[in-house]
Amino acid sequence: MASGHISNGEFFTQLASLIEKTQKKGHGSVHLTQKRLSYETTAAPSKDDPLADLNPAAPLPILVRVSDGNTQSQDRVKNKDPVKFATVVQADELETFFARYAEVCKVGMQSLRKRDRSKRKKTKKGGAKGAEAKG
Amino acid sequence: MVNFDTLEEWQTQTSLLLQARPTTTRISTKYNIPNLEAPRYNAAKKRKRDTEGKDGDAAPAPAVPRGTFTLKTFDPVSGATLKFKTDKSADVGRMVAGLGRAGRVMAALPEKAEAPDVAMEDAATTTGMTLAEASKDTSHTAPTESKPAAPAAAKKKKKGKK
Numbered sequence: 001m002a003s004g005h006i007s008n009g010e011f012f013t014q015l016a017s018l019i020e021k022t023q024k025k026g027h028g029s030v031h032l033t034q035k036r037l038s039y040e041t042t043a044a045p046s047k048d049d050p051l052a053d054l055n056p057a058a059p060l061p062i063l064v065r066v067s068d069g070n071t072q073s074q075d076r077v078k079n080k081d082p083v084k085f086a087t088v089v090q091a092d093e094l095e096t097f098f099a100r101y102a103e104v105c106k107v108g109m110q111s112l113r114k115r116d117r118s119k120r121k122k123t124k125k126g127g128a129k130g131a132e133a134k135g
Numbered sequence: 136m137v138n139f140d141t142l143e144e145w146q147t148q149t150s151l152l153l154q155a156r157p158t159t160t161r162i163s164t165k166y167n168i169p170n171l172e173a174p175r176y177n178a179a180k181k182r183k184r185d186t187e188g189k190d191g192d193a194a195p196a197p198a199v200p201r202g203t204f205t206l207k208t209f210d211p212v213s214g215a216t217l218k219f220k221t222d223k224s225a226d227v228g229r230m231v232a233g234l235g236r237a238g239r240v241m242a243a244l245p246e247k248a249e250a251p252d253v254a255m256e257d258a259a260t261t262t263g264m265t266l267a268e269a270s271k272d273t274s275h276t277a278p279t280e281s282k283p284a285a286p287a288a289a290k291k292k293k294k295g296k297k
Binding site: 019022023026027028029030031032033034035036038054055056058059060061062069089091094095097098099101102105106109110111112113114115 | 157158163164168170171172173202203204222223224225227228231234235237241244
């Protein structure tokens with residue numbers, strides 16, 4: 001990758017500003033992708049051993065990418081500098097990372113439908129949660 | 136491609152796919168705010184002849200763009216695609232928690248968080264049950280057998296049950 005990976009802290013500041021920018025603009029998308037970082041690891045499936053990746057010896061880091069999806073302009077010309085950044089999350093930092101991730105998403109994504117508090121119906125969600133806890 | 140109605144379904148199917156192909160499967164999240172000026176949102180207005188008569192109906196709806204939040208699991212090797220889409224902000228927290236759970240599978244960490252809790256609960260309930268049963272047993276046996284040997288017999292019975 002040309003730009004390289006950024007640190008987790010830097011990642012969240014950039015993500016927050018990208019979401020805010022989209023929100024101000026009034027339309028647009030924020031794309032987030034996560035996958036296992038399998039570059040330069042021995043645990044990659046090959047022809048000899050197609051299931052080599054199923055039980056790796058050590059936990060693997062995860063790669064999280066963000067983009068605004070504007071890789072092309074409207075007349076199908078490649079965008080020279082699209083908004084694009086990525087970070088690597090080590091396995092032991094996963095929990096803190098996703099906690100912060102949820103926070104950034106909840107704060108930033110204001111165009112989603114808010115919970116309707118005026119006419120509260122009988123909450124189905126409460127029942128579902130109860131069922132989950134039981135089962 | 137499969138669109139799921141509930142987050143739980145998406146979660147179970149995603150973790151199954153991840154367990155099968157942990158290296159190639161990726162999970163994308165898209166937060167989208169639609170552009171209400173785009174042609175596809177204005178296509179209906181062009182039919183002037185239909186709407187000309189009734190001006191009241193033609194008044195533009197309050198144009199507040201409603202964002203959506205989409206989860207997509209994709210494995211390029213098998214071509215499997217699993218999707219879940221919502222427009223409720225209440226779902227975001229649960230969805231990111233789901234991403235975190237999927238992340239654990241991806242990182243090849245053992246699944247945890249809820250597993251020990253459930254085990255604990257189960258253990259607690261089962262012990263509670265056995266205690267209740269035991270008390271029931273004694274209450275049943277006590278009135279019928281008033282001999283001094285009765286409690287010992289009851290104890291033996293319980294041991295056999297367990």
